[in-house]
Amino acid sequence: MLLHSRMRKKYKVSAIMLMSAVLYVLEMALYQFAGSVTHLVLLAMLDGLCYGMLLPGIVCYAPMLAPESLRSTAQALCNVVCNSLAGVLLGLIGGQMIAKFGARALYVSVIRCIQEGSPMLQQVMTEPKKIEFRQVETPTPQKGQVLVKIRRIGICGSDIHVYHGKHPFTRYPVTQGHEVSGEIAVLGEGVSCLRLGQKVTIEPQVVCGSCYPCRHGKYNLCENLKVMGFQTTGTASEFFAVDQEKITPLPDTMSFDQGAMIEPLAVAVHAVRQAGDIRGKRVAVLGAGPIGNLVAQTAKGM
Numbered sequence: 001m002l003l004h005s006r007m008r009k010k011y012k013v014s015a016i017m018l019m020s021a022v023l024y025v026l027e028m029a030l031y032q033f034a035g036s037v038t039h040l041v042l043l044a045m046l047d048g049l050c051y052g053m054l055l056p057g058i059v060c061y062a063p064m065l066a067p068e069s070l071r072s073t074a075q076a077l078c079n080v081v082c083n084s085l086a087g088v089l090l091g092l093i094g095g096q097m098i099a100k101f102g103a104r105a106l107y108v109s110v111i112r113c114i115q116e117g118s119p120m121l122q123q124v125m126t127e128p129k130k131i132e133f134r135q136v137e138t139p140t141p142q143k144g145q146v147l148v149k150i151r152r153i154g155i156c157g158s159d160i161h162v163y164h165g166k167h168p169f170t171r172y173p174v175t176q177g178h179e180v181s182g183e184i185a186v187l188g189e190g191v192s193c194l195r196l197g198q199k200v201t202i203e204p205q206v207v208c209g210s211c212y213p214c215r216h217g218k219y220n221l222c223e224n225l226k227v228m229g230f231q232t233t234g235t236a237s238e239f240f241a242v243d244q245e246k247i248t249p250l251p252d253t254m255s256f257d258q259g260a261m262i263e264p265l266a267v268a269v270h271a272v273r274q275a276g277d278i279r280g281k282r283v284a285v286l287g288a289g290p291i292g293n294l295v296a297q298t299a300k301g302m
Contacts, residue, residue: 123236126173128165139241141188146247148200148240152260154179157289159229170230177236178204178229181250181259191244199250201262202235202242204228220270261294268294272302 119135126132141147159176161167184198194200207214207222214222226232250259268291272278283299285292 120238122175122238123177124173124175125162128172129163131163136237138239141186141191141241143189144191144245145188145241145243146184146191146194146200147186147188148182148202148235148242148247149185150177150180150182150235150238150240151256152181153177153236154260154264156264157291162230167230174229175234175236176229177234178227179260179263180204180235180240181256181262182235182240184247185239188241188244194244194247194249199252199254199256199259200247201250201259202228202240203246203248204234204263206232264290265294265298267291268298269302271295272298278302 118138120138121133122136124132124134139147153176156179158167159178162170162174162176181199181201184194184196184200187194187196204227205220205222206226206228207219208224209215209219209222211223213219219225228234229236248262250262271291272295275283278299279302283296285296285299
């Protein structure tokens with residue numbers, strides 16, 4: 001009877017370890033093709049199944065194969081071995097994930113999984129000089145869109161005009177924010193030229209693409225122009241869903257503070273380019289506000 005009981009326990013241990021090995025092989029196969037948050041969640045579930053079966057199997061059944069006089073010692077030894085093994089295996093999997101996705105992308109993916117379905121904060125100016133922060137549903141990027149985690153937002157002179165109720169083309173309520181930097185948190189369907197965790201800025205002009213200026217490359221003069229934060233919703237929220245065409249990638253070495261300055265800097269660069277070749281010429285800039293300063297720096301750099 002004792003031998004028969006030990007044989008049954010031995011078969012249980014073998015079956016559990018075999019099933020764990022099969023799950024591990026399946027996990028490694030999926031790992032080769034993992035490229036999204038959904039895949040990461042699936043891999044985490046397989047981890048739980050694999051090691052959730054293997055380690056308790058060793059702890060619960062392996063000591064029973066030992067003689068009764070040594071069973072307590074075997075139990076303690078198995079506990080130590082399993083705890084150490086769990087730490088090593090999780091460390092190896094974490095290392096593999098970081099090597100495949102990069103630390104930043106993995107961090108963003110995990111955070112996004114945690115925040116899925118939870119509300120986010122959004123700034124809303126309900127009337128001049130009155131700003132509220134509301135909890136709204138986190139947007140889901142549609143086909144061809146990305147979800148950007150907003151990191152920095154600049155305050156433009158036009159934003160100040162809106163605050164004082166003196167902007168002629170803005171109605172309330174309005175969510176502001178058009179000088180912005182952030183990082184990609186979720187890739188929508190069909191987006192392949194961008195990556196999770198990538199630093200980006202957002203082009204705030206929303207144009208029709210069909211009027212005469214748009215058809216001739218002067219979309220900044222679009223006859224139906226809307227600008228985020230003025231005639232349409234701005235980026236002043238924790239996350240912002242936007243078409244991939246509106247995304248400009250930033251160098252990894254650029255700070256988020258610098259990234260939020262790209263939009264006003266683009267205004268300066270465009271203005272200086274309108275003057276043609278200015279090399280070797282002296283340039284007078286009238287107005288020393290942020291744009292005037294950026295125009296002067298651009299003129300020196302060009």
